[in-house]
Amino acid sequence: MPAPLDPQALQAMAAAADLDAVGWAPARPVPVDTEALARRVRGEMPPELGYVERRLADRLDPARLLPGVRTVVMTALAYAGPAPGIEAMPAGRGFVSRFAWCADYHPEVLRRVDDLAARIADRWGARTRTYVDTGPVLEKAWAAAAGLGFIGRNGLLITPRYGSFVFLGTILVDRDVDGPPPPRVPDGCGDCTACREACPADALRRPGCVDLSRCLAHWTVTARELPPADLPLAGHLYGCDRCQDACPCNRRAARPDRPAFRPLPGLHHPVLDDVLAMDDAAFAARFGTTPAARRGRARVQGIAAMLAGRAPRD
Numbered sequence: 001m002p003a004p005l006d007p008q009a010l011q012a013m014a015a016a017a018d019l020d021a022v023g024w025a026p027a028r029p030v031p032v033d034t035e036a037l038a039r040r041v042r043g044e045m046p047p048e049l050g051y052v053e054r055r056l057a058d059r060l061d062p063a064r065l066l067p068g069v070r071t072v073v074m075t076a077l078a079y080a081g082p083a084p085g086i087e088a089m090p091a092g093r094g095f096v097s098r099f100a101w102c103a104d105y106h107p108e109v110l111r112r113v114d115d116l117a118a119r120i121a122d123r124w125g126a127r128t129r130t131y132v133d134t135g136p137v138l139e140k141a142w143a144a145a146a147g148l149g150f151i152g153r154n155g156l157l158i159t160p161r162y163g164s165f166v167f168l169g170t171i172l173v174d175r176d177v178d179g180p181p182p183p184r185v186p187d188g189c190g191d192c193t194a195c196r197e198a199c200p201a202d203a204l205r206r207p208g209c210v211d212l213s214r215c216l217a218h219w220t221v222t223a224r225e226l227p228p229a230d231l232p233l234a235g236h237l238y239g240c241d242r243c244q245d246a247c248p249c250n251r252r253a254a255r256p257d258r259p260a261f262r263p264l265p266g267l268h269h270p271v272l273d274d275v276l277a278m279d280d281a282a283f284a285a286r287f288g289t290t291p292a293a294r295r296g297r298a299r300v301q302g303i304a305a306m307l308a309g310r311a312p313r314d
Helices: 005-014 034-044 047-054 107-125 138-147 194-198 216-221 243-248 274-275 280-287 299-306
Strands: 020-027 071-078 128-131 166-173 236-238
Touching: 005 020, 005 107, 020 138, 071 107, 071 138, 107 166, 138 166, 194 243, 216 236, 216 280, 236 243, 236 299, 274 299
Parallel strands: none
Antiparallel strands: 020 071, 071 166, 128 166
């Protein structure tokens, strides 16, 4: 019988891979109410997020991604450094969310997750498969099951040390871990409603669920159409951190200053007039290495025009 993974060795390997936290959970049962999730996906996902429903079966069965999977290893990497958020933004500027004001985080995080997966494979001869935010994996649910944090009222995973400003990574492994998974982190929201009160568009009416028809992050990052007329953009050019900024867990969280996640020149509260004046070359020079590049110049400038009062709100 193949040797199981040693928990202490796994923790040491994660630290050596420069990851902030690691946890694990048996690959079954899937840690969600599958019927409730299916209803929500089929009833509430906008067309541009149709890939969620198309790969729902994969999300609910890790064995479809790695046959023989026994364990889901979850990792976390903090990304909120000392640079101030929207609360310090001057007039005439637009806010770019922390996850996007730096170079695309996927290669940086995946490099570390792949490093840990390689260490696991080398030591135990295990087969692995890795994901960072792009695969059909229920990352937040698995991270909670793996003891990394709890899912807060705003629907995000909140870790005890780093709050919710963390990038999650997944490693599917075809081995068990020798011993139980780390204990779950108790819910820490209680009767706090700071995130709901801070949301400019009232997108957090149901605890743990984000109303995508109202969410500024959805409308400025993934939506194909312009935001509806009744949606207050509240200064957001790309993404929104309001519910996270208001969370007491984030206010006391550690914020390691990682150079890879510092704001790139011109992306910490960019000047709207500068964004509107960009041609394709200027847009690529400013946004080309960031997640906003996938959004494209026309859509980013469309939001900038709304923020500057230069575009009609249909």
